[in-house]
Amino acid sequence: MQSTAAKSDDQxxxxxxxxxxxxxxxxxxxxxxxxxxxxxxNQYRQDALIEVLHKAQEAFGFLEEDVLLYVARNxxxxxxxxxxxxxxxxxxxxxxxxxxTCVVCLGTACYVKGGGEVLASLEKKTGIQQGETTEDxxxxxxxxxxxxxxxxxxxxxxxxxxxxxxxxxQALDHIKGWIK
Numbered sequence: 001m002q003s004t005a006a007k008s009d010d011q012x013x014x015x016x017x018x019x020x021x022x023x024x025x026x027x028x029x030x031x032x033x034x035x036x037x038x039x040x041x042n043q044y045r046q047d048a049l050i051e052v053l054h055k056a057q058e059a060f061g062f063l064e065e066d067v068l069l070y071v072a073r074n075x076x077x078x079x080x081x082x083x084x085x086x087x088x089x090x091x092x093x094x095x096x097x098x099x100x101t102c103v104v105c106l107g108t109a110c111y112v113k114g115g116g117e118v119l120a121s122l123e124k125k126t127g128i129q130q131g132e133t134t135e136d137x138x139x140x141x142x143x144x145x146x147x148x149x150x151x152x153x154x155x156x157x158x159x160x161x162x163x164x165x166x167x168x169x170q171a172l173d174h175i176k177g178w179i180k
Contacts, residue, residue: 031059032070039074046075049085053092062093090144098133098140100178102171103157107146114167115154119143121168126179139178 038055042048052075056067063086072082086092090103104110104119119141123129126139133140149155152164156171163174 034059035067035070035074039071044075046077049075049077049082050089053082053086057092062096064094090142090147093140093142095131095133096137097142099138100159100175101140101142101157102175102178103142103144103147104130104171105145105147105149105153105155105157106143107150107153109150109153110146110155113153118154118156118166118168118171122171122175125172125175134179136180138180139175 035052035056038052039048042051049071052071053063056071057063060067068082068086069079071077072079075082086094102122104115104122106115106119119130122141126134126141128134128139128141130141130143144157147155147157147162149162149164152162154164154166156163156166156174158174163170
């Protein structure tokens with residue numbers, strides 16, 4: 001009977017080691033550890049999804065499919081929900097972004113005041129469509145449903161800096177140094 005008790009104690013001592021090994025990402029990529037820390041700090045709550053996705057994008061540069069799967073599994077969420085949140089917000093990207101980003105707002109106020117024309121001009125000049133990055137990796141052209149600056153519509157965000165009342169000419173002038 002003592003040997004059974006001793007065996008149980010040995011199993012309990014080895015259990016934490018097995019759990020720890022299971023926590024490490026199979027790829028050995030240390031960036032997943034950053035996600036683990038963020039999820040643990042938030043007690044693996046499902047309502048921390050946006051914060052975890054922000055941390056993932058910060059660590060990886062964009063949200064690859066395996067990162068989305070990792071987050072979904074650890075937060076016990078369906079992949080469809082994680083993907084839905086990642087694609088809804090314009091700050092998240094599923095592809096690597098260029099050295100420079102150009103976000104054109106297509107919210108109602110911006111669209112009515114010419115945001116669509118600004119986007120068309122930028123697409124023509126860069127040779128890419130919204131959501132794409134130039135072949136040289138210099139420029140990513142993104143659209144947003146609304147950036148919350150309707151009073152200065154149409155709005156374009158250049159590398160994180162908001163510019164209001166943009167015309168096609170102003171937008172093209174702003175990115176001319178980005179295009180080779």
